[in-house]
Amino acid sequence: MPPRRWAPDAVTGVRDVKIFLCGDVMTGRGIDQILPHPGNAQLHEPFMRSAQGYVELAEESSGPIARPVGFEYIWGDALDVIAREHADARIVNLETAITVSNEAWPGKGIHYRMHPANVGCLTAARIDCCSLANNHVLDWGYPGLLSTLAALRAAAIHAAGAGPTEAAAAAPAILELAPRSRVLVYALASETAGVPREWAAAGDRPGVNLLRDLSPEAAAAVGRQVEAVKRTGDVVVASVHWGSNWGYEVAPARREFAHRLVDDAHVDIVHGHSSHHPIGIEVHRDRLILYGCGDFINDYEGIRGYDTYRPDLTAAYFATLDAMTGRLQALELAPMRIRGLRVNRASVAEARSLAHALTQAGRGLGTEVAVDGDLRLRVRWR
Secondary structure (H helix, E strand, C coil), rough: CCCCCCCCCCCCCCEEEEEEEEEECCCCCHHHCCCCCCCEECCCCCCCCCCCCCHHHHHHHHCCCCCCCCCCCCHCCCCHHHHHHHHEEEEEEEEEECCCCCCCCCCCCCEECCCCHHHHHCCCCCCCCEEECCCCCCCHHHHHHHHHHHHHCCCCEEEEEEEEHHHHCCCCEEEECCCCCEEEEEEEEEEECCHHHHHECCEEEEEEECCCCHHHHHHHHHHHHHHCCCCCCCCEEEEEEECCCCCCCCCCHHHHHHHHHCCCCCCCCEEEEECCCCCEEEECEEEEECEEEEEEECCCCCEEEEEEHCCEEEEEEEEEECCCCCHHHHHCCCCEEECCCCCCCCCHHHHHHHHHCCCCCCHHEECCCEECCCCEEEECCC
């Protein structure tokens, strides 16, 4: 892949920063089973006892998948799209444990895990940072979480939002772009996305960086953490796992909290995820708020019941910011479609469908999305 495009301004040492963001990257279960080193396929779900079953559902829907696939396979056409953008930082929500642990969290219906030897599927896309503050990273207990952290560390991928202690879980991932510019990634989880309260890191107990609520006090606490680290030229991303899986409505409490993150915590991008389909986009005081980016990689193909939301349609988000101020300069989306357990370029009709859905969702948020000649979705805001 081509090198990063960083070329700081000769006078100030900083310039615009482009960041690639996407929603949930779920490389466990069926995805893990098609990769070169599939782990234990046993599941504890009421209706599926083997992860191979999800591969079979996808094949029934889209045709045979030759196995094993290479690490690049699951990213499909997205690899070329991302490479062409020369983003300075690549940030995803990794919604799976990287582990061989068999200690399934008791009482939890769904458990995601990927074999540590398959971590190459993340380095294949040159991911810089994985948010781990979500409702699947502890699916296989504390051993599974610690294994996940070790696997990412060995692969030179930053992690945020979970750790062996409370302090480590709350600490930002710091992505160095140049001597005078960085991207700080704070990852936060909310019970509104099904994150168990007992998963919260506490003292020396491993866990996730769990928000106690979406109150002004919680936003102020994030602000104190940001203030302790942020310096001129830094871009701050708050990667938040919150809200339900389905539906376009943004609860007032979530919107108010997002605004507080911008107003009081000096966050430049709110990177929201948990929704299984892309939802509303807002620009508040020139700062980007993505309420839900949708799934980017998953094994849901062939599962019916929510077709009206078109969960197979997703997007790669490319945000360009002024590094000195954090202000959003441009936001473009590359529309994609999940098929064959990989990410594929969307058709013209699919791109228009996604643009329409996001424009409808953005009406009350002051944004609209248009399709341009090269099938890019360009976001306009008031």
